[in-house]
Amino acid sequence: MGIYRRFLRDLLRNYIMGSGIAVLVVGGVIISTTLSISNTELLRLFFIMTSSLCIMMLAEFLVFRRHVRPIHNMMGKEKPELAAIRAAYLQTHRFPALSVMRIMGPHFLGLSIPAVIMASIGIAQGWLDLPAFYIGLAGIGAILVASMHALLEFFTTAQAIRPMLVHIRELGQRLYGEDVSLDGRVIVSIQRKFQLSAFLIGTMPLFLFSLATQIRLSNSVSSPELTLDYWKWAAIILLLGVGFSSLGARLLAKDIQQPIEDLHRVMKEVQSGDLGVRASDLYSDEFSRLIAGFNHMVKGLDAREKMNNLLLQSYYATLAAALDARDAYTAGHSTRVAKYSLMIGRAVNLSEQELDWLNKTALLHDIGKIGVRDAVLLKDGRLTDEEFEQIKRHPDLGESILKQIEPAEAMAPLLPGVRSHHERYDGRGYPDGLKGEDIPVFGRIIAVADAFDAMTSDRPYRKGMPARKAMAILAEGKGTQWDPRFIQGFMDAWRE
Structure with a gap:
């Protein structure tokens, strides 16, 4: 509670200083240099002001206690809830604006209304020998003094709340690992x-x-x-x-x-995600240094992002190469499938982000074959039904493997294409028997690229067929084995 007591002490000190400057200096100077009244009337005015001050302080104390309650409740608990910490953090940020509300509300009204009433009674009863319009002038002066006090209070309170804000943030980090903040919310x-x-x-x-x-x-x-x-x-x-x-x-x-x-x-x-943007340096004051620092930071982030992307691309390519290295006859298969997939993706106008995800999906589309025994995967002759069933498990295995990689959100766009690249457009594929456009887009694209590379690549038991013949087979499979749109896109891209 030490930080809380220091917080209250600073607020009280600032309040007394602001009141002293605004009321005693400004108000006192005006009264002493403009009014010519007797000592008796001066005492009566002092009584009126003292009584009004007591009413004002009571009203302001009640409002202040309500304003400080969320902070007081949080600080009074050994382990406050996260919601209480956030509420206290927001309320602390609001304190400069709340201080203005208190001064222009209970402070101003609690002082001026009783003072005006008592002064009016005093003039009417002859206790004060002052013109009645002085009450109006006093009201105007009270507004000016309150405004000046509010201005001082706002900026001094803004300084006083900072240690409390730091403490509340540290509390949120220590107890819940949460970075409590306004999240861009503007109070004033x-x-x-x-x-x-x-x-x-x-x-x-x-x-x-x-x-x-x-x-x-x-x-x-x-x-x-x-x-x-x-x-x-x-x-x-x-x-x-x-x-x-x-x-x-x-x-x-x-x-x-x-x-x-x-x-x-x-x-x-x-x-x-646009790290190529830069803030325009249009200012010659301290904002010039701020903008230069911001641009330098973004430039560094851009360089690091490019390096990370290169490392990631190398990571995917290395995984694909390691998979293809199990069989000398399929070396480069994943890289070629990625290349053909990108040709199709560009032909059908996929976005740059979609092309990036498609490339990574295609590189890893056969990652599930890691779980297939060499005796089955590298077999020269015809596979038995049981062996083919093992092969058919590799899309599901590939999805399961990629689900283990963190962060999960980075792998999420790749999973549908890896799982579905052996689905057929007529619904006779595997592992889920999906049909038509129920098959994920990346799965339909990779199915075309995978089939083309399989037909044109050499195998131990056969030589790869010419590209023209493979294209003819793809054309025959439009609407049955492959998506007609992606077959046509691949053929158009190949001709170009």
Whole structure:
């Protein structure tokens, strides 16, 4: 609980500092330099403010206790549930925004409403010798002070919550191995943060000056014409100040938001698998270093991805070569089947990702033959029914072997083609007797490529037939043994 107590202590310290700056410095200076009242009235005002502060503190404490409850509940348990950790993490992130809500809600209303009521009663009963419109000016001043306090509280709270966030994340990792995060969720947008901050910073001095000047004028000048002229002049200055602050805040927010949006867009492309993308270096401030670092990182990921792909391709090719090496007469069979399969895949306009999966599937389509005895696999003569049944098991064995390879999701696209490459279009194939388009696409493509290579390759008991004759046999088998679409695609690609 030490980190939790330090968290509460930092929040309390920041709150007292923000209140001191906003209320004592700004409010105190305005009251002391603009109001001319007796000591008795000053004591009565002090009583009103003290009573209002007590009401405010009670209201704000009740709201704060509700806001901090998810964090308090998590920290009070020796082993909190993962859902409680996530809820506490989200609530901690929300604390800067919640602090603004508390200040503009129970803090502002809890102070100003009782103060206005008591001051109105005091003026009506003659306890305070102040013009009634001072109550309205006080309300405006309270809004300004609360806004300033909220601004300070937001940014100091954003700093105070960081140790707690680190602790909660470490807790999630230690107890559940989970990286607790917002997953890209935005609590307060940069646009809103910068626009409101810049607007308040730009307009606060103008409003405070106008308010203080009005009070001074009302004390020293009795001419309503002069007061009216002042407010005409002040209105123009305020409008200009508000307009310029709003424009400056908008431009500042856009200047910060644009590079972030550009980086986020490029990050989404990287996330989708495009490692060739680069962020445009259009900025001359610190974002230039951030973009340069991002591009350097993506470039490194791209190089590593290419190396990994080469290693994987070598891995598949090596597996296929090791399988084919069991029989000198089938050496290179898997590589050739992969080559013919890619010819068909390109002819029917498969995507690059599908072509990559097809190539890997074709290289490993006979991997199940590892489980077939040499006496059967390498037999020169005709196979017995029992031996042929052993051969027919190799698609199922191949699928089982590939299912053992991790990560499973990398092998998943290969499994249907490995299992189904001996299915026939008319449903008389094996191992499942699938028919027509119920046969997976890769299985139908590899069946054509496998048959063509088997017919054109030499065997101990026969010489391979010419490609023209093999093509004629494939054409005769359209719609019975093989998919007509892939037969035609292979024939078109072969002619080209």
